[in-house]
Structures are given as structure tokens and as C-alpha cells.
Amino acid sequence: MNGISLKKPTSYFLALFSFLLAFSVSTTSLQAQEDGEKLFKSYCASCHSPGANQLVGPGLAGVYDKYEKEWLYKWIKNSSALIATGDAQAIAVYEQYNKVIMPAQPVTNIQIDAILDYLKVYAEKAPTVAAAVVGGTEDVIAEDSGLSGYAIAGIIVLFLILIILLRKVQYIFTAANARDSGDEMPEETTLTQALALTVSQNKTIFAVMGIVCLALFAKGGWDSAFGVGVFQGYEPEQPIMFSHKLHAGTNGIDCNYCHTSASYSKSAGIPSPNLCMNCHTYIQEGPEYGKEEIGKIYAALDFDPVTKTYGPNQTPIKWVKVHNLPDHVYFNHSQHVAIGKIACEKCHGPVETYTVGKQYAELTMGWCINCHRETKVQMADNGYYDEIHDRLPDELKKQYLEDGTITVSELGGIECSKCHY
Ligand code: HEC
Ligand code: HEC
Ligand code: HEC
Ligand code: HEC
Ligand code: HEC
Ligand code: HEC
Numbered sequence: 001m002n003g004i005s006l007k008k009p010t011s012y013f014l015a016l017f018s019f020l021l022a023f024s025v026s027t028t029s030l031q032a033q034e035d036g037e038k039l040f041k042s043y044c045a046s047c048h049s050p051g052a053n054q055l056v057g058p059g060l061a062g063v064y065d066k067y068e069k070e071w072l073y074k075w076i077k078n079s080s081a082l083i084a085t086g087d088a089q090a091i092a093v094y095e096q097y098n099k100v101i102m103p104a105q106p107v108t109n110i111q112i113d114a115i116l117d118y119l120k121v122y123a124e125k126a127p128t129v130a131a132a133v134v135g136g137t138e139d140v141i142a143e144d145s146g147l148s149g150y151a152i153a154g155i156i157v158l159f160l161i162l163i164i165l166l167r168k169v170q171y172i173f174t175a176a177n178a179r180d181s182g183d184e185m186p187e188e189t190t191l192t193q194a195l196a197l198t199v200s201q202n203k204t205i206f207a208v209m210g211i212v213c214l215a216l217f218a219k220g221g222w223d224s225a226f227g228v229g230v231f232q233g234y235e236p237e238q239p240i241m242f243s244h245k246l247h248a249g250t251n252g253i254d255c256n257y258c259h260t261s262a263s264y265s266k267s268a269g270i271p272s273p274n275l276c277m278n279c280h281t282y283i284q285e286g287p288e289y290g291k292e293e294i295g296k297i298y299a300a301l302d303f304d305p306v307t308k309t310y311g312p313n314q315t316p317i318k319w320v321k322v323h324n325l326p327d328h329v330y331f332n333h334s335q336h337v338a339i340g341k342i343a344c345e346k347c348h349g350p351v352e353t354y355t356v357g358k359q360y361a362e363l364t365m366g367w368c369i370n371c372h373r374e375t376k377v378q379m380a381d382n383g384y385y386d387e388i389h390d391r392l393p394d395e396l397k398k399q400y401l402e403d404g405t406i407t408v409s410e411l412g413g414i415e416c417s418k419c420h421y
Helices: 010-044 069-077 079-084 088-096 109-125 147-181 191-201 203-226 244-250 273-280 292-301 333-339 344-348 365-374 383-391 394-403
Strands: none
Touching: 010 109, 069 079, 069 088, 069 109, 079 088, 147 191, 191 203, 273 292
């Protein structure tokens, strides 16, 4: 038998495999960059912006040029130890930033390298962002792209298509050879046969690829389990398809009608089903889900919509909490809404357009502190400040009389104990 033979297309698979390897290496380096970002967000973002803004500590833009790497390793891993050795540069930094101690960070040199790389990339991407943005939106986080997961799935699909194509080509050639030489026509293999054959002819390659895939998947699972402490954009599924867009948007119901306690207490609270019944005793069907979703309110209250009577078997509606500050943080709604006169939208975004509850802001320490640095307190016509005003140190009183502005931070709003129990 002469002519082209493609019985064992191993060489094609070798070529394909090197292509895949190159592809996964390029996604891995992307991964390393993402790692730097994640590390920065879990360890540093509560005190540092990646740009120029000062939070608790200075903005970190340019630190990789400003200091020697060895010095940075020592500083980041244990700044007080470095200061204690009498290192002049460390003492200078410490004094420049009001002698606030930067706590020792549990990171390795490799992780610090990744963080520094991320800072460089951040600076290249957004040379002007740091200076221009206000209101703590500087580090708006790109949603986790899940790139590596998709890449792997894509590679697998591509691979299957290629196997099918190769087998097809192989069949055409063998059939052509058979016709030319007058042999018996070969049988066309099915996809499963083709796969089995390919695997048995290329065992080593498949074993290596299996291991690579497993490792990548394991790493993805690890990252999502321990990686990021920031849940911006979190929108969990709720027991009832309650839509803010329909209620606060289309029907213009005021936020305070349902979240009454936001203006007088620490928490804004989620309304009880009894409050829903003010309207839903009569509104028994919705535009999108008909009776189904409103029926769940009735089920929770054991309410009979026909006789309009309540039964004894009531069960609470288990709304999933969207926002979750850690227990060590103190946040008070009325302080911000009633005294600070800050609109809900400032922290929760355009809620009247949400069909599902979601977390709009980062809720990191940097986010709180950024706003406290930038926001001027509303002193005028605000009874709360009359007495505080009297107690202000003279220089702040003078500043207030001169330009009418004092920021939250100047009143002590970035002292650790204000927010931490
Ligand atoms: C709890 C707050 C806090 C955390 C977390 C924190 N830092 Fe700092 N950092 C500071 C403060 C405050 C300073 C200012 C120096 C001082 O007062 O000691 C500082 C200073 C620095 C400096 C010197 C900057 C300059 O321009 O001189 C670098 C570099 C730095 N931090 C890196 C990091 C990195 C990297 C991380 C994360 C691994 C981190 N820091 C985490 C509070 C923090
Ligand atoms: C008709 C009653 C109603 C109105 C009006 C309403 N909400 Fe809600 N809100 C709810 C319910 C019920 C939930 C819980 C379900 C969810 O998270 O979507 C909720 C959840 C929320 C959450 C997320 C809470 C969490 O779990 O962390 C925020 C933030 C919020 N509302 C803000 C607002 C703002 C701002 C407005 C005004 C623009 C508003 N709401 C108007 C009923 C209401
Ligand atoms: C102030 C009146 C009012 C209150 C209070 C109220 N709703 Fe509604 N709700 C409405 C109106 C109006 C509609 C839309 C009816 C329509 O367009 O046909 C609606 C529709 C709905 C729908 C149907 C959605 C759809 O597209 O099918 C659900 C579910 C719902 N509400 C849940 C709730 C829940 C849960 C509460 C209590 C947390 C609540 N509502 C409180 C007025 C209210
Ligand atoms: C200064 C920022 C800020 C403003 C302004 C603000 N919130 Fe919040 N809100 C938060 C934070 C932070 C949380 C998370 C609190 C927690 O987990 O303890 C939260 C949580 C909530 C929740 C979940 C339930 C709870 O109390 O934890 C609701 C509902 C809510 N806010 C509604 C509102 C409404 C309605 C307004 C306007 C009247 C408002 N918020 C104004 C920052 C804000
Ligand atoms: C949108 C701007 C903004 C954001 C974001 C914000 N705050 Fe505030 N905060 C204010 C303003 C304005 C005041 C001043 C009101 C006052 O003086 O009580 C204030 C006051 C406070 C106070 C009282 C300070 C004092 O000196 O008594 C605490 C505590 C506080 N905020 C905690 C937090 C926490 C925790 C977060 C983040 C989860 C946060 N804030 C996010 C604007 C903000
Ligand atoms: C305006 C409020 C506010 C002030 C002031 C504040 N923190 Fe925080 N802090 C927070 C919030 C909110 C979180 C939770 C952040 C998160 O979950 O991502 C936090 C988290 C932390 C953590 C846990 C690490 C982390 O990133 O989750 C440490 C440590 C910490 N703060 C130390 C400090 C120190 C030290 C100071 C004083 C220099 C301080 N904080 C001042 C609001 C504040």
C-alpha cells in the first residue's frame, strides 16, 4: 500500500499538545497576575490603594521604584522589626506617616513579587485613575472572569473537534488508497472508537494532560475557597423572586417604607412578611411570575387568599443576607443616613433597578476610610453636631469658620476603635 498513510496521527497530536501547552502557559501567567491582585486585595487593600490615594497607609503606586526589593521584603514582612534595627529609611517612612505601625504581613517573598507585579500592571493600566477618582470607587473590581475554567473547557471541546476531523481525514485517505489499489473499502470509525483508538495510541500524552487539567481544576477550587475576601457584586438566590426594580422603581415605593429602621437604628433590616401583606392582601398576581412568587408570601403566613384569613402554620421567609461585614466591624445605618445625610444609593447603588438584591460596594476597610477622608460632615442645621462643635479643638473650629469644611476623618472617623470592637 503506497500513498499517504495517516494510520497513527501521533505527530499531529504532538503538535497539538505543544500548542495546548503554550496556551496553558499563557493563561498561567495571566493567573499569576490575577494572583497578585488577589493577594493585594486580601492582605493590603484594607490599608493601601494600588494607586496614589492615601488610605490608612500611603498609596503604593511606584513603591517598586522607590525602594530596593530586599528592603521591601523586610518592611512588608515585619516593619516594626525593621524599624527596631534602626534602619534609617524605615524610621523615616514610619515618621512620615504619623507613626502608625504597619502590622507584619504573613506573605512570602514570592507573594510580594506578585503583589509588586500587580502594582506595576495597575499603574500602566490606569495612570490617571488614581488621581481622578473620588468616593472610594477607585478600585472597582473586575468580576472574576473564571478564565482558566473556560479555557480548559474550550481546550477540551477544541480537542474533540480536532480528533473527529483528523479521523475523518484519515478515513478519506485510507478510502482513497483502498479505491486506487482495489482493496476492500475500510469501515468508518465511530467517534467513540476514534477516541478509544486515539487514547490507546497516545497514552503518555493523555496521562500528562489529565494531570495538568486536574492540577488546574484543584487550583481553581482552592482559590475560590480561600482566595478573595471581597464579595462585590454578590447576588445570592432568594427564597422569593422579590424585585426592587418592580417595587422601588416601577411602583416608586420609598426605601424607608420597607427598611424603616435604617434612619433610627444600627441596621436597616429586611421587612417582615406582614408588611408585604399591606399590599399583597389585594395584589395577588404579579406581572412576571403570576401567582407563584406572591403565593410564597401566603405560604409563609399560612394565608388563604380566597377567604383572606391566616392559619396557624406560619414559617419565616429565609432571606439570604447579601451584605456581610465581619463581626469585628461596627457599622451603623442611622449614623450615616440620619446624621451623615448620605443617600442609600451612595453605598448600595441604583437599587431601584435591581431585580435581584446585590452587593454594590466593596465593603472593604479602604472603601469606608476613603469616604471618611473625602466626605465633609454636614454640620449646618444638624443638631447632632452642636455639642460636638463646641468640643472641637481650636484649630478645627478655625478651619470650619474659615472654609466651612471638616471631613469625617478630621473628627476622628478613621481611628481604629471607631469601627472595630
Ligand atoms: C493595617 C494596615 C496596613 C496593612 C494591612 C498593610 N499596610 Fe503597608 N503601610 C501601612 C501604614 C500605616 C504605612 C505607613 C508607614 C508607617 O506608618 O509605618 C504603610 C507603609 C507601607 C509601605 C511604604 C510606602 C511608602 O510609600 O513609603 C509599603 C511598601 C507597604 N506599606 C506595603 C504593604 C503591602 C505590600 C501590604 C500587603 C501585603 C501592606 N503594606 C499591608 C499600613 C498597612
Ligand atoms: C417593598 C419593600 C421594599 C422596598 C420599597 C425596598 N426594599 Fe430593599 N429589600 C426588600 C427585601 C424583601 C429585601 C430582601 C431580598 C433581597 O435581598 O432582594 C431587600 C434587600 C435590600 C438590600 C440587601 C440587603 C442584604 O441582604 O444585605 C438592600 C441594600 C436594600 N434592600 C436597599 C434598598 C433601597 C436602597 C431601597 C430604595 C431604593 C429599597 N431597598 C427599597 C424590600 C424592599
Ligand atoms: C406598597 C405596596 C407593596 C408592598 C409593601 C409590597 N409589594 Fe410586592 N408588589 C407590589 C406591586 C404594586 C406589585 C406589582 C403588581 C403588578 O404590577 O401587577 C408587586 C409585585 C410583587 C411580586 C410579583 C413579581 C412578579 O413579577 O410576578 C412579588 C413576588 C412581590 N411583589 C413580593 C413582595 C414581597 C416579598 C414584599 C414584602 C417584602 C412585597 N412584595 C411588598 C406592591 C407591594
Ligand atoms: C455609608 C454607607 C451606607 C449607606 C448610606 C446605607 N447603607 Fe445600607 N448597608 C451598608 C453596609 C456597610 C451594610 C452591611 C452591614 C452589615 O453587614 O452589618 C448595609 C446593609 C444594609 C441592609 C441589609 C440589612 C442590614 O441592616 O444589615 C439593608 C436592607 C440596607 N443596608 C438598606 C439601606 C437603605 C434602605 C439605606 C438608605 C436609607 C442604606 N442602606 C444606606 C452601608 C450603607
Ligand atoms: C459614602 C461615604 C461613607 C462611607 C462609604 C462610609 N462612611 Fe462612615 N461616615 C460617613 C460620614 C459622612 C460620617 C459622619 C457622620 C457622623 O459624624 O456621625 C460617618 C461616620 C462614621 C462613624 C462615626 C465616626 C465618629 O467619629 O463618630 C463610624 C463608626 C463609621 N462611619 C463607620 C463606617 C464603616 C465601618 C464604614 C464601612 C463599612 C463606613 N463608615 C463607610 C461617611 C461614610
Ligand atoms: C471607617 C471604618 C474603619 C476604620 C477607621 C478602621 N477599619 Fe479596619 N476594617 C474595617 C472594615 C469594614 C473591615 C472589613 C474589611 C473586609 O471584610 O474586607 C476592616 C478590617 C480590618 C482588619 C482585618 C483584615 C482585613 O482586611 O479584613 C484589620 C487587621 C483591621 N481592619 C485593622 C485596622 C486598624 C489597625 C485600623 C486603624 C489604623 C483600622 N482597622 C481602622 C473598617 C475600618
